[in-house]
Amino acid sequence: GLYHWKLLIGAENAAGTVWHDVIWSDKKHIGMEHRGPKPFDAAKAHGHIKTWHIADIDASHIAQLNQIAASTRTPKYEVADIDKNCQTWIEDVIKEAVAKKILPASATAALAKVPKEE
Numbered sequence: 001g002l003y004h005w006k007l008l009i010g011a012e013n014a015a016g017t018v019w020h021d022v023i024w025s026d027k028k029h030i031g032m033e034h035r036g037p038k039p040f041d042a043a044k045a046h047g048h049i050k051t052w053h054i055a056d057i058d059a060s061h062i063a064q065l066n067q068i069a070a071s072t073r074t075p076k077y078e079v080a081d082i083d084k085n086c087q088t089w090i091e092d093v094i095k096e097a098v099a100k101k102i103l104p105a106s107a108t109a110a111l112a113k114v115p116k117e118e
Contacts, residue, residue, distance in 0.1 A: 003049070003117045005086045007093060008040055009065055012051045020069040022089045031076035032089065037066050052114045054094065055107035065103070068096050087116055 010017030020036030042048065057065060072093045075084030094111050097103040 003087070003115070004047075005090050005114075007036075007069060007090050008051060009037070009057070009062060009069075010040070012040070012042055018066070020066070020093070022074050022086050028077050030074075031078070031081065032074040032084075032086070034070060034072075034074055036069060052110075054110045054114075055103045057103060061102045064100070065093075065097055068100070068102070069093050072096060 004021070004023075006019045006021040008017060008019050017040040018037035019040045020034065020038075022032040022034050025031065025033045072089060074089060075081040091111060094103065094107050098105055098107055
């Protein structure tokens with residue numbers, strides 16, 4: 001199916017880099033569950049295809065971006081979320097970060113260029 005997306009906060013090979021994502025839970029009442037922030041280790045990232053640079057973030061805003069990721073609504077097993085997945089969840093996180101001026105407006109356009117497997 002679809003490429004699985006993770007949100008990487010930091011430089012790919014830098015200490016302190018973390019990731020967030022959402023995955024479908026076996027528990028129907030949960031839907032997708034948020035994972036993160038978790039330390040990113042490129043050497044242990046099996047299936048890692050490519051990292052796409054979306055935007056630079058000021059170090060003073062990293063905690064806010066982590067909070068946005070942790071609090072962004074995850075897709076549920078509901079008809080309204082039939083087209084939702086890890087990719088749309090990251091889009092929601094980025095849009096909120098842009099709205100709060102944590103990321104520049106250009107982040108939305110950069111994210112739109114990331115390939116999605118149809």
